[in-house]
Amino acid sequence: MSTRRSASCRRWVSDMDNLEPRFTLGVVIPVPQPQRETLRAWRREFGGADTEVIAPHITLVSGSYLNTWEKAAAQVRQVAGQTASFTVQLGAARTFRPASEVVYLPLLDGAEECWALHRGLLSDALRHESNFAYHPHLTIAQNVPPENLDAAQAALDQVGLSFEVSSIQLFDTRGGQWSLSEEIELG
Template sequence: MASGAGEETGTGGVESTALGVVIEVPSPLRESLRAWRCTYGGEAAARVEPHITLVSGSTTDWDAAAAHVRAVAALAGPFRVCLQGTGTFRPVAPVVFLNVREGTEACTALHDSLLRGPLGHDLSHAYHPHLTIAHEVADALMDSAQEDLRDESMGFTVSSIGLFGIDEAGQWSLREELELGGAEK
């Protein structure tokens, strides 16, 4: 990114701002996942809270994008997610993740709805809901993560989604937490 606050100049000199919409994992599951991400992905991975990405990209109109995310959240209802077993995107991408076994359809529906309107963009790969454990680390660490966590299983209810942007320090920062089916938290 060009300027530390997540803004970059696109074509025609228009500034774009990084944006992400995610499902955050509640405590105490978040702490276990953070520890695994630290073990297998290093300190840098542990600094990013465990999450399931619904959409990420950039926008030249934050207000329109945020209004769209709010509208999508208001129309969606709470649902259950079960993370179970591991998967990988290797050799295409150096990633090991926990599979979303339950809630895949709801995640995909949210993803598809979010891509309609101001967040629409071409994807290089089909959307596959997952929770990253290790990314761009040595193959031995990725192999260990995939093997060690293959029998893990945990579930939680998704009742909100988070709208994130890049703050002045260049870090992902929660801008709004949106209750599914209605009100902001």
């Protein structure tokens, strides 16, 4: 009986090894200056104080990583190294409502490259946990009253910002909050 219990315990411990504590990571495209300040001003005006602490960005992956942090970071570096720089063109504000109370700027150019990065990042050591399908965008306002969302969508109906993407950023929550771990050049 103890042998059976021991095997059962070993199996349980083995299963627990596969379920080691995981941390959240994020891989984003940072927005360079001067576009970053323009977007910060819009986010401040329509998104409120909560947007101040988060720089404007396009999320590529946000979720848990499997195995070790180093394996996850290596995956990000490998995918970045295989990706050439590209241009992002942001268009007029849209909304995810009624599914989600968000106003965002869509990518008119650069969405295909973001999709390719997203798919590459999700292979091997990374996995994506989300209630929503991936949709490359830049959030302007969320978790604010509907009138703020309406105002953002109306005011930003003629947006035409573009910028060159030459790097991605890797964030982690190993210290209990989001922190920039690494900026990784493309190509």
